[in-house]
Amino acid sequence: AQSVAQPEDQVNVAEGNPLTVKCTYSVSGNPYLFWYVQYPNRGLQFLLKYITGDNLVKGSYGFEAEFNKSQTSFHLKKPSALVSDSALYFCAVRLLRDDKIIFGKGTRLHILP
Amino acid sequence: DSGVTQTPKHLITATGQRVTLRCSPRSGDLSVYWYQQSLDQGLQFLIQYYNGEERAKGNILERFSAQQFPDLHSELNLSSLELGDSALYFCASSFQQGTGNTIYFGEGSWLTVV
Numbered sequence: 470a471q472s473v474a475q476p477e478d479q480v481n482v483a484e485g486n487p488l489t490v491k492c493t494y495s496v497s498g499n500p501y502l503f504w505y506v507q508y509p510n511r512g513l514q515f516l517l518k519y520i521t522g523d524n525l526v527k528g529s530y531g532f533e534a535e536f537n538k539s540q541t542s543f544h545l546k547k548p549s550a551l552v553s554d555s556a557l558y559f560c561a562v563r564l565l566r567d568d569k570i571i572f573g574k575g576t577r578l579h580i581l582p
Numbered sequence: 583d584s585g586v587t588q589t590p591k592h593l594i595t596a597t598g599q600r601v602t603l604r605c606s607p608r609s610g611d612l613s614v615y616w617y618q619q620s621l622d623q624g625l626q627f628l629i630q631y632y633n634g635e636e637r638a639k640g641n642i643l644e645r646f647s648a649q650q651f652p653d654l655h656s657e658l659n660l661s662s663l664e665l666g667d668s669a670l671y672f673c674a675s676s677f678q679q680g681t682g683n684t685i686y687f688g689e690g691s692w693l694t695v696v
Contacts, residue, residue: 501682512584512672513687520682559625563685569638570615570685572625 471496473562475573482550483581490545490576492560501563502543504534506556507575513559519543530554550580585609586688588673594694600661603691607654607675613637614656615676615685616648620669631656663695 472495482488494500501520505513517528519536527533534545543560560573585608595601607614616628627640631650642648645663650656660667670690676683 503685505687512586512689513674514584515684515686518682518684561685563682568613568630568632569640570627572617572627574624 471562471564471569471571473560473571473573475558475560475576477576478574479577479579481579481581484552485549488547488550488554488578488580490558490560490578491542492544492573493540493542494560494562494571495541496562496564496571498565500565502534502536503561503563503570504528504532504543504545505559505561506530507559508556516545516558552580552582554578555580584686584688586673586675586686588671588688588691590691591689592692592694594696595663597663597665597695599663599695600659601663601693603658603660603671603673603693605656605658605673605675605688607656607673608686611675611677611686612654613676613678613685614650614654615674616642616656616658617672617674618669619672619690625672628658660693663693665695668693668695 474493503518504516524536557575559575562571587606589604612633615630618626628642629648630638648658672690674685674687676685
């Protein structure tokens with residue numbers, strides 16, 4: 470079955486420290502991979518995506534993600550966390566054959582001042 | 583602003599009632615997706631339309647239905663509402679299906695069933 474896993478329900482990071490939010494996927498074929506962020510009472514905002522090419526993709530607000538095909542992972546990273554990065558983060562996979570978009574359960578990121 | 587517009591933003595209704603949620607996709611986007619987000623279920627895919635035709639179905643209840651009109655806006659109809667239908671309903675759109683086009687989300691419609 471196709472699935473996306475975000476193994477951590479919550480991640481706590483001190484402000485100024487690097488952060489990583491993990492995502493692994495299990496799909497057949499080559500997927501397109503996305504990260505979204507959701508602030509309280511708001512919709513999902515697009516952060517970045519991997520389609521093809523360089524395994525390290527850069528996105529909004531200083532975030533980047535590394536695609537690792539052998540480990541089927543697409544971890545979200547930021548070198549220096551801000552308190553304003555505190556939000557709910559979703560990893561998503563878009564399947565080409567039926568255009569289904571599968572989301573992980575989300576990871577709540579808390580940046581501690 | 584994603585360019586995806588959803589109305590109403592908030593809705594309170596009684597059990598057994600029927601409501602319609604409306605979505606206007608980004609200009610030029612042909613695909614529309616509907617998602618339900620609740621505290622215990624996460625983000626659940628309901629249904630997808632592409633240029634007026636249903637293309638994919640997820641965990642959508644029989645009491646729910648949707649359609650996409652010729653002007654590409656979409657409506658999600660929820661009937662015989664139950665308390666458990668209280669959730670945030672998102673619409674999303676993208677230009678094409680089956681590509682790397684970004685999917686953009688609206689701000690959602692909060693439905694409270696009392």
